[in-house]
Amino acid sequence: MSNREQFRPDxxxxxxxxxxxxxxxxxxxxxLNRVSDLAEDPDSxxxxxxxxxxxxxxxxxxxxxxxxxxxxxxxxxxxxxNEMVEFFAxxxxxxxxxxxxxxxxxxxxxxxxxxxxxxxAESWLVDxxxxxxxxxxxxxxxxxxGPYTLASWSFNEAYEDDAELSYALAxxxxxEIEALVExxxxxxxxxxxxxxxxxxxxxxxxxxxxRIVANIPxxxxxxxxxxxxxxxxxxxxxxxxxxxxxxxxxxxxxxEQIDVFTDPEFTTDLALGVxxxxxxxxxxxxxxxxxxxxxFKVVPPENLTVSPDCGVKLLPREVARQKIENMxxxxxxxxxxxDAGEIDLGPEVSAD
Amino acid sequence: MTELIAxxxxxxxxxxxxxxxxxELKGHQKGDLISGDEGPEVVDAYDxxxxxxxxxxxxxxxxxxxxxxxxxxxxxxxxLTVHENVETGGIxxxxxxxxxxxxxxxxxxxxxxxxxAAELAAVDTDALQAVxxxxxxxxxxxxxxxxxxxxxxxxxxxxxxxxxxxxFPSHETLFLLEPSLVENAPTDDANExxxxxxxxxxxxxxxxxxxxxxxxxxxxxxYAHLMDADVDAIGFDFVTDADASLxxxxxxxxxxxxAMGLVDGQNTLVESPExxxxxxxxxxxxxxxxxxxxxxxxxxxxxxxxxxxxxxxLEALGxxxxxxxxxx
Numbered sequence: 001m002s003n004r005e006q007f008r009p010d011x012x013x014x015x016x017x018x019x020x021x022x023x024x025x026x027x028x029x030x031x032l033n034r035v036s037d038l039a040e041d042p043d044s045x046x047x048x049x050x051x052x053x054x055x056x057x058x059x060x061x062x063x064x065x066x067x068x069x070x071x072x073x074x075x076x077x078x079x080x081x082n083e084m085v086e087f088f089a090x091x092x093x094x095x096x097x098x099x100x101x102x103x104x105x106x107x108x109x110x111x112x113x114x115x116x117x118x119x120x121a122e123s124w125l126v127d128x129x130x131x132x133x134x135x136x137x138x139x140x141x142x143x144x145x146g147p148y149t150l151a152s153w154s155f156n157e158a159y160e161d162d163a164e165l166s167y168a169l170a171x172x173x174x175x176e177i178e179a180l181v182e183x184x185x186x187x188x189x190x191x192x193x194x195x196x197x198x199x200x201x202x203x204x205x206x207x208x209x210x211r212i213v214a215n216i217p218x219x220x221x222x223x224x225x226x227x228x229x230x231x232x233x234x235x236x237x238x239x240x241x242x243x244x245x246x247x248x249x250x251x252x253x254x255x256e257q258i259d260v261f262t263d264p265e266f267t268t269d270l271a272l273g274v275x276x277x278x279x280x281x282x283x284x285x286x287x288x289x290x291x292x293x294x295x296f297k298v299v300p301p302e303n304l305t306v307s308p309d310c311g312v313k314l315l316p317r318e319v320a321r322q323k324i325e326n327m328x329x330x331x332x333x334x335x336x337x338x339d340a341g342e343i344d345l346g347p348e349v350s351a352d
Numbered sequence: 353m354t355e356l357i358a359x360x361x362x363x364x365x366x367x368x369x370x371x372x373x374x375x376e377l378k379g380h381q382k383g384d385l386i387s388g389d390e391g392p393e394v395v396d397a398y399d400x401x402x403x404x405x406x407x408x409x410x411x412x413x414x415x416x417x418x419x420x421x422x423x424x425x426x427x428x429x430x431x432l433t434v435h436e437n438v439e440t441g442g443i444x445x446x447x448x449x450x451x452x453x454x455x456x457x458x459x460x461x462x463x464x465x466x467x468x469a470a471e472l473a474a475v476d477t478d479a480l481q482a483v484x485x486x487x488x489x490x491x492x493x494x495x496x497x498x499x500x501x502x503x504x505x506x507x508x509x510x511x512x513x514x515x516x517x518x519x520f521p522s523h524e525t526l527f528l529l530e531p532s533l534v535e536n537a538p539t540d541d542a543n544e545x546x547x548x549x550x551x552x553x554x555x556x557x558x559x560x561x562x563x564x565x566x567x568x569x570x571x572x573x574x575y576a577h578l579m580d581a582d583v584d585a586i587g588f589d590f591v592t593d594a595d596a597s598l599x600x601x602x603x604x605x606x607x608x609x610x611a612m613g614l615v616d617g618q619n620t621l622v623e624s625p626e627x628x629x630x631x632x633x634x635x636x637x638x639x640x641x642x643x644x645x646x647x648x649x650x651x652x653x654x655x656x657x658x659x660x661x662x663x664x665x666l667e668a669l670g671x672x673x674x675x676x677x678x679x680x
Contacts, residue, residue: 099658104452
């Protein structure tokens with residue numbers, strides 16, 4: 001039984017329902033970056049308390065921006081998070097930070113070291129979720145960095161190998177998701193970009209996911225996001241994963257890889273990236289409609305979710321907003337055309 | 353008793369102040385990276401950073417001093433990405449790491465540039481170790497849009513590197529880094545060509561030449577061919593794959609000198625000098641070989657590390673060599 005119907009808005013205009021969603025990050029308002037710097041400046045009168053207030057304000061603004069675009073599920077755009085590994089490592093016992101390391105050119109990140117057994121010390125995302133849930137009128141999606149990526153993008157000083165570290169972290173992710181579900185979360189997205197760089201480790205990610213979903217009720221929707229890699233190296237293996245939805249970045253590659261998912265038959269829901277997050281050109285509604293139709297090569301409409309390729313935080317904010325707005329408009333038009341029988345789905349994916 | 357030489361394969365992390373200062377001066381985008389014609393402020397920042405890492409090696413008691421390759425924004429692809437007949441394309445993944453470099457697209461003849469020689473001339477030491485990508489790895493990291501034939505391109509890259517070496521100031525040792533021999537090993541006839549290309553570069557210097565390999569052990573056929581190259585030592589990654597490295601040595605022999613990658617260049621866990629010394633002894637025992645000289649080094653470049661751990665690893669390497677000498 002699919003758990004996506006719970007996200008259908010009461011006033012949804014069409015019979016068909018393609019769930020629209022974001023992947024996670026959203027551009028921060030410029031003033032938030034400014035005041036974050038101020039809060040770190042010891043000579044400034046701007047305190048951590050002020051920064052907390054600024055974060056609350058920014059979250060409200062972005063939730064509202066998401067709602068105005070018409071998205072079916074929204075988030076706070078990760079306004080409180082700095083980076084996808086650092087944020088979590090900072091909250092997990094057993095991690096330490098030693099300083100920035102190079103990614104490329106003069107782009108660095110504070111790659112943390114696991115120096116002791118990892119332990120769940122404090123909630124990572126429950127406060128963030130509760131605030132967003134209270135401020136939003138739409139269901140909230142919670143992105144969380146997956147254990148394999150948390151392990152791969154850290155220095156491992158304490159565990160036998162990265163698989164052992166991943167499993168230990170998966171148990172902590174499970175604990176956090178249980179707390180989120182307790183707080184009311186119904187849509188969780190596990191981000192595992194590291195799988196794209198080392199696809200041979202798909203079995204480790206599978207074992208992690210088994211641990212993550214243990215004792216999580218079926219009505220909680222679990223998505224998995226993997227981006228910028230060769231999907232043929234993890235397909236069809238990923239169909240074994242205990243997830244409701246697999247979220248892919250395919251717009252960037254002009255859907256060259258879409259056929260990967262057609263053989264064998266795709267048996268979970270597909271969340272399809274339909275706008276490119278690495279170009280500031282805003283795709284037109286017509287273009288996005290064609291992109292959405294690519295998804296019908298893989299799944300019928302009732303199994304298709306529509307999202308951007310990846311987090312949109314590197315785009316100028318107005319560009320990000322326009323892309324999301326066009327994405328929602330395109331989705332609603334596709335739904336209406338499906339209702340009217342104007343879209344030929346082809347024999348292989350049409351619903352019985 | 354083997355002479356122990358504490359050293360590193362170079363490619364150091366920038367000091368944190370230099371990360372900030374150069375980010376400000378250069379920017380964060382593809383077009384902002386080093387192209388070989390940087391302005392005086394950038395040159396000055398690199399000069400100060402270079403002095404710092406040269407001093408750090410002296411303080412750590414290393415027996416060979418590298419320039420640090422702090423300017424090598426594109427890691428091992430640097431000698432090509434700054435070349436006038438090479439254009440830089442998109443950002444591509446650097447081996448199996450979360451690191452990226454600009455794809456060097458060779459569009460014209462690879463004439464000598466003198467870029468690396470100028471860096472080495474700025475190092476004040478009497479124990480200079482030059483570092484270059486090996487010809488096979490450099491060709492592997494690049495895209496050829498001029499020579500048209502894989503073998504010709506490899507020869508051209510080797511000739512180019514030999515030209516760079518020709519211009520080097522006096523140096524004790526030359527490390528040629530050849531991770532592609534592991535990560536994308538040659539097949540069939542390419543094995544012989546890779547070995548000949550390395551030979552051609554090694555021929556350009558009177559210094560000892562070490563061909564250092566890492567991220568595992570090279571396939572045995574490739575290793576057998578590499579033994580034909582007239583170099584002084586082959587470097588092995590005992591951190592990633594000690595067994596396969598031993599296998600190559602025991603099955604096909606090795607040079608009179610050896611480089612042992614015993615310190616993990618990609619993990620912040622700092623090996624103690626005693627641990628490093630134990631590992632040297634372990635290799636000696638398991639190869640039943642009395643090496644004339646052993647270079648004790650990290651397996652990989654060190655830019656993957658935060659600065660504090662990088663410095664700790666230099667200390668550990670220096671102390672390990674000193675410790676062994678006292679014991680002898």
